[in-house]
Amino acid sequence: MRSSAAIPLLLAVLLRFGESAADRVLLKDVTAITLNRGQMTTGRRSSPVPQLRCVGGAAQGVYSPKTVQCYNRGSDGSDVQWECKSTMDDRYVLGRITVSCEGYDHPHDPYILKGSCGLEYELEYTSGSGSKTKSTGKQQEEGGFSPLLIVFVAIFAFIVYSFFTNRGDAQNRNDGPDGRDPPPYPGWRPGGGGDGRPPDAPPPYDDGKGTFTQGTSGSTSQSGPGFWSGAAAGAAAGYMAGRAQNSWGSSSTRQRTSAHSSSHQSAGFGGTSRR
Structure with missing residues (x-):
């Protein structure tokens, strides 16, 4: 058992x-x-x-x-x-x-x-x-402070400064010493209309064409601000295009690296x- x-x-x-x-x-x-x-x-x-x-x-x-x-x-x-x-x-x-x-x-x-x-x-x-x-990685971090960005900021600041400076000079030329309109030019008649300023000089006569040619002083004086604003726009466009190209290049480089590893x-x- x-x-x-x-x-x-x-x-x-x-x-x-x-x-x-x-x-x-x-x-x-x-x-x-x-x-x-x-x-x-x-x-x-x-x-x-x-x-x-x-x-x-x-x-x-x-x-x-x-x-x-x-x-x-x-x-x-x-x-x-x-x-x-x-x-x-x-x-x-x-x-x-x-x-x-x-x-x-x-x-x-x-x-x-x-x-x-x-x-x-x-x-x-x-x-x-x-x-x-x-x-x-370090280069990508430093990309935001490129010299091109500094140049663009400097140009923009110069444009703003020039705009306000030229505007002040023009105002001073149009006004009298005490801030009032200048005295009327000789020969001005009261009630004759106008603003008391002499009329613009007539355009020069072209003997070859037999016609009067349009003066360019007005257009020349207006070309200054347009030039600088165009330069600023060009600089901004170039900067943004460069940033986009660098970003695309970095991305494509990373893709090629991973694809061919x-x-x-x-x-x-x-x-x-x-x-």
């Missing part, structure tokens, strides 16, 4: 031992592991962790590899050494790496839980790519940590 009751207990122990043996692996016998972005490790004594986790480097948070494969390259006398490879954007490379595995019964157990290994890595820029990116295989080397 007692032997029949002990049989189920023995079967349960054997089943538990079989399950333990299936997920209990000697770490030095592991030759390769494949790790994927967004996947979690297994966990027995502790919680699962991400298979791929960036822990530092200049490019941390900018890019993450999709898949990394790590190979057992032997032991340094204390633990397994790894070489990890990944195909990634050629602007980035793997830095220092550490393969972290969960010890089966304790952190220093030579046996690990199957599927518990993950990779902690640093991500760096390839030579020169980081500095180019920062330099481009190639990939390469990057490798990192490191040891093992236990948890």
